[in-house]
Amino acid sequence: MHDSAVIAWLLFLAQASVQLVFIMRALLRPHREPSSRFAWVLVIAVAPVIGVLAYVLFGEVNLGRKRVERLRAAFGALPAAEAVAGPSAQAEIPERFGPLFRVGYSVNNYLPVGGNQARLLPDSAAAIAAMVADIDAARHSVHVLFYIWLTDESGRQVVEALKRAAARGVVCRAMADDLGSRTLIRSAHWRDMAASGVRLAVALPVGNPLLRPLKGRIDMRNHRKIVVIDNAVTYCGSQNCADAAFAVKPAFAPWVDVMARFEGPVVRQNQHLFASSWMAETNEDLGALFADPLPAAGPGFVAQVIGSGAGVRYSAMPETFIAMMSAARRELVITTPYYVPDEPIQAALCASARRGVATTIVFPRRNDSWIVAAASRSYYRDLLEAGVEIREYVGGLLHAKTLTLDGEMTLIGSANIDRRSFELNAENNILLHDAAFTRAVRARQQLFLDAGTPVSMAHVDAYSRWRRLWNNAIAMLGPVL
Template identity: 80%
Template sequence: MQDSAVLAWVFYAAHLSLQIIFVIRALLRPHREPASRMAWVLVILLAPVVGMLAYVLFGEVNLGRKAVESLRAAVAALPPAEGVAGPSAEAELPERHVPLFRVGQSVNHFLPVAGNRAELLPDSASAIASMVKDIDAARQSVHVLFYIWLDDASGRSVMEALKRAAARGVTCRAMADDLGSRALIRSPFWRDMAAAGVRLATALPIGNPLLRPFKGRIDLRNHRKIVVIDNTITYCGSQNCADAAFAVKAKFAPWVDVMARFEGPVVRQNQHLFASNWMAQVEEDLAPLFAEPLPTPQPGFIAQVIGSGAGVRYSAMPEMFVALMNAARRDLVITTPYYVPDEPLQAALCSAARRGVATTIVFPKRNDSWIVAAASRSYYHELLEAGVEIREYVGGLLHAKTLTLDGEVTLIGSANIDRRSFELNAENNILLYDPTFTRTLRARQQVFLDAATPVTQDDADAFSAPRRLWNNTIAMLGPVL
């Protein structure tokens, strides 16, 4: 009996010691809001076994020491980001927009560069068709990187275009995320591309899932969508390499995306972003790509690539969004499928509306993530009370990530307004100053607005008590995830 009591005390002491260790670790965790630390401490104390296991799996934004070292080595081996696209055009910007591009420059050191042109593609099918056309016309190199690449009509058309390009001597490099594109990477189609001469790489390989937590979080992913052709054309937006029908989540289809085709110096910045990802996984030096002379300067707008993720500060994208919201004077329109903001971002959006800016945000009515849907709706009451217009798109899953500011500034790319996008994903966006392109994108946003139902204060007040409890509970766990 005495031995059993001693053993019980030993187990209790070991258990308590582990709890204390995990609590201390959570409190010492760098780059986290106090709310996040407090949430983790409560989870560890109130549900010790589950809490400690969850902390091991999801508690720290850890890409893994080797992965971070490889990425930093790749960036160091490339020409400095400041010089890859020509001189800064900051002096040509309206004074009030200069701070926005300085925030962008602080992320990757890419300068705001002039002489860019862009075409907003009509829809997902048109975007894929345009990519295939450009790949078929490529003479030197084709680089593609997608988070999700499916074996469907769109996915296969890009694969076939890459194989055709490789067959005629064009250097083709294709990269896909090991989680988002796991089915394709493990399929014969991937091997067929390799056999055809396309150089392949896997972004953030998972390896053994059971051992992965010891190397870094399995859900830190490369969420970028980058296409660069002949160092002269690039694509940027929200679209994965997949049909709008999106077979893996068909019940939410069609997936509605926005993709733009760019030409000009900003292409070199996207190339630099791709090259750093490639060289972090493959022993191949892509620095010679940047020895090619820049194209002859052409008339065009000012643009800048912003690539967040491992290797840059964790707060890069929320700072960018907050800066844009705070800069708005007349109107601010945002489309995003996922909205789980931190406190400064929610406050900035509310503040924009309170100071008289016509502030509108569009979400999908049906979200593929029930967790995000619940968390997003927990913020509705405060947004509506501040005067933000909320609309829910009913024509499918609105996956477009766009922001237009005062009819002059655009942010387009892969980043969502949620903590996962901010802290866990590698993202790529382009910030640009051009009233013409911004009007074009604003017109597209209006199409989304016209196909969306307004959410009123009465609608938010009508949420039942159990629903509010559910939404707020999920949102409260946001800092933990």
């Protein structure tokens, strides 16, 4: 046998061995759906070099061992999650909604607590104005965490408010995700905040992109949007610290978000969630924040923080969504910009409509992710056949992540109904039971519905064969993407 033939056989055996190793890894990884295992095995087998490289970069939900240890150590050093907001308000929850809060409790051990109040902000500019006003009125502490924080008008307003607060002696801590907020973090505004006394931290630093896969996936991000002021006020919703014009993607503007301002015991839970992220990235212990006694509980509704992420229980957000879909009796309305569900969520949404619940979901007509847009539309036929009403919002990029249930329950926050949000991102949401606030959210959802174009079976039937092929092919790769 010629030397060249021997070398060729050795290279073939080496390649086959590497493929086999990564196929076994794909098959042995825990918390993975069979469809995901099959997709990865297929990619590695059909395209060995590209497939193995893709698996190294994106094949495993790996936050990094040291980072997970720091996150768990942070939760361990903080007061127990059950205790931070006072006793449970279980007795005030209607029996049929109790299981929803039990699912929420299983994620972070935050109890449903009563005595909360909330106000839905009219729009993005009003939300920023309210945050700035609260920061300007702060007396003790201001904590801010955003996935995307731009240097536009809204971003600079918050920067200046933090600088003013720090100058008058308020302890200000600001955290931003290293990938989503890279422009701000590398700008003079970030340095100015530090010089003004604002304590800064970068969430999930990227570092050297070439070495990053050795420490965890580069696309695992802190997607949370949390503002906590004086342990008394918090904000929760879909809005990043940016103008609705969203300068980084102006072609899809305006970004249409929903943000709410909360007061009451649930604020302490958001504070606890912020503290865990802060302590995982810094050496500062924030346990003293929870030493102050809780104020006497006043009138208000029951609420609970749900903070998901790779360092928390697997499948937390999918189970939350499925539980709410399954609990609906009369009406279920959802708004989400990104819809790439797993099979149980698609089945739960279809089942909701089939049992007679008025089930509606609203997507943006134009999506900033062409991959998600294609994948989402591959699910339209099954949803429509089940009786789900689909609308596509045409007034900009509908970025609001809301769910209302039977006019009584609301879920609001940062989580999308897609695999990235479920498996890769750290998210924050608030689940609450209150007819008045739910009416306000439902009214906002109705504005999105009214500004949306109904999607009918005729629309889906009109898709060309190539468009259907494209949509379904992208959706098939969902477990890999």
